[in-house]
Amino acid sequence: MKHKLPSWEKEQKKKKLIRIKRIVKFAFFFILLILFLSFFSIFFLVKKDAFWNARSHLNIVVNSSPLLVLSINPPKDFYVTSLNGDLYAEIDGLGYYRLGKVYELGELKEEGSQLLRKTIQKELKVPIDAVINIDGAEIDFSLENSAVLKSFLKKTFENSAIKAEKGDLKTWDFISLYFSGLVDKLVLINLEAYKKEQLPDGREVEIIDEMKLLSFRNYFLDEEIIDDGLSIAVWNSTKKSGLGKQTAEILTSMGLRVVDVSSTGLKIENKNCLLRANEDVGKTHTFKRIKLIFECDSEEKINEEIRADMVLIIGDD
Numbered sequence: 001m002k003h004k005l006p007s008w009e010k011e012q013k014k015k016k017l018i019r020i021k022r023i024v025k026f027a028f029f030f031i032l033l034i035l036f037l038s039f040f041s042i043f044f045l046v047k048k049d050a051f052w053n054a055r056s057h058l059n060i061v062v063n064s065s066p067l068l069v070l071s072i073n074p075p076k077d078f079y080v081t082s083l084n085g086d087l088y089a090e091i092d093g094l095g096y097y098r099l100g101k102v103y104e105l106g107e108l109k110e111e112g113s114q115l116l117r118k119t120i121q122k123e124l125k126v127p128i129d130a131v132i133n134i135d136g137a138e139i140d141f142s143l144e145n146s147a148v149l150k151s152f153l154k155k156t157f158e159n160s161a162i163k164a165e166k167g168d169l170k171t172w173d174f175i176s177l178y179f180s181g182l183v184d185k186l187v188l189i190n191l192e193a194y195k196k197e198q199l200p201d202g203r204e205v206e207i208i209d210e211m212k213l214l215s216f217r218n219y220f221l222d223e224e225i226i227d228d229g230l231s232i233a234v235w236n237s238t239k240k241s242g243l244g245k246q247t248a249e250i251l252t253s254m255g256l257r258v259v260d261v262s263s264t265g266l267k268i269e270n271k272n273c274l275l276r277a278n279e280d281v282g283k284t285h286t287f288k289r290i291k292l293i294f295e296c297d298s299e300e301k302i303n304e305e306i307r308a309d310m311v312l313i314i315g316d317d
Contacts, residue, residue: 057220060131061120061128064152065137067082068082068141077182078183080149081190083120083191084194085136086099087208088197100136113131161175189219231258232256232310237265237313238314238315273295275299276312281309
C-alpha cells in the first residue's frame with residue numbers, strides 16, 4: 001500500500017515544480033534574447049562596414065582570366081565586358097606590363113587592388129570603385145553564352161563574402177550584389193578597342209586604343225551625378241603632361257561637366273589630389289564619389305571667380 005503524502009507536502013512539491021518551470025522558461029527566453037541581440041549586433045556591424053549603399057553606381061574589376069569590368073547601375077543595369085590579360089599597359093615608373101600580371105606586380109608592395117584599379121581606370125578612362133581578386137580564375141567569356149558568366153559571377157560574390165575583409169568590397173556588399181537580382185539582368189558588351197604597338201625593346205604587343213572607347217564610356221554614366229548637374233575644374237599641379245586631360249576624361253565618363261583643364265603652380269604635398277567645394281556641394285553624391293574614386297583629401301573652399309562648382313587639384317602622390 002502506497003504511502004500518501006500529506007496535503008501540505010503535495011502543495012510544496014507543486015509550488016517547487018512551478019518555480020522550476022518558471023526558471024526554465026526564463027532561461028530559455030534569456031538565451032533567445034542573447035542570441036537575437038548577438039545576431040542583430042553582427043548584422044549591424046557587417047552592414048555598417050559596407051563599402052556600397054546598394055543604390056549608387058558601382059564599377060568593379062574582377063581579377064580573373066580574362067579580366068572582367070562590371071558597370072552596375074541599380075536597379076536596372078548590369079553591364080560586363082572583358083579585357084584580355086595579354087594586353088599591355090604602361091605602369092607609371094615601371095614600364096609596360098601585361099594586364100593579367102598587374103595585380104601580382106602590385107602585391108609586391110601589398111597594393112595589388114590599388115594598382116590594378118588605377119591601371120584599368122587610366123587605360124579605359126572610366127571610374128573604377130573596387131577590385132575583386134580571384135587569382136586569375138579562368139572564365140569562358142562568350143557573347144553567346146551569358147548563363148555561364150551569370151553563374152560565375154554569382155559564385156564569385158558568394159565565395160568573396162567569406163573572405164571580404166581582404167578586399168575593397170566587404171561582406172555586406174557581396175550579400176547585396178548576390179541577392180539584388182542584378183546579375184540576371186546582365187548585358188555583355190563586346191569591346192573591340194585594341195591596336196598593335198611596338199615597345200621600346202622592339203616587341204610588338206596589343207594595347208588598348210583609346211580612340212575606340214568613346215561609345216563604351218557611355219555605360220559608366222552615373223545618373224545621380226547627371227541629376228546633381230555640377231561642374232568641375234581640373235588643375236594639374238604636377239609636371240606630368242596630359243594628366244589633367246586624362247582625369248577630365250574619367251570625370252566626363254561619370255557624367256560631369258568639365259569646364260576647365262589647366263596647370264597650376266599650387267602645390268599639394270603628400271597628397272593624391274585635393275577636392276575643393278563649398279559646404280552644400282560637399283554633401284552631394286557627386287562630391288563624395290569623386291573623392292572616393294581619386295582618393296582625394298577635401299576642403300570647403302572655392303573662389304567665387306571660379307566658374308565651376310568644384311576644383312580637383314591633382315598632386316604627385
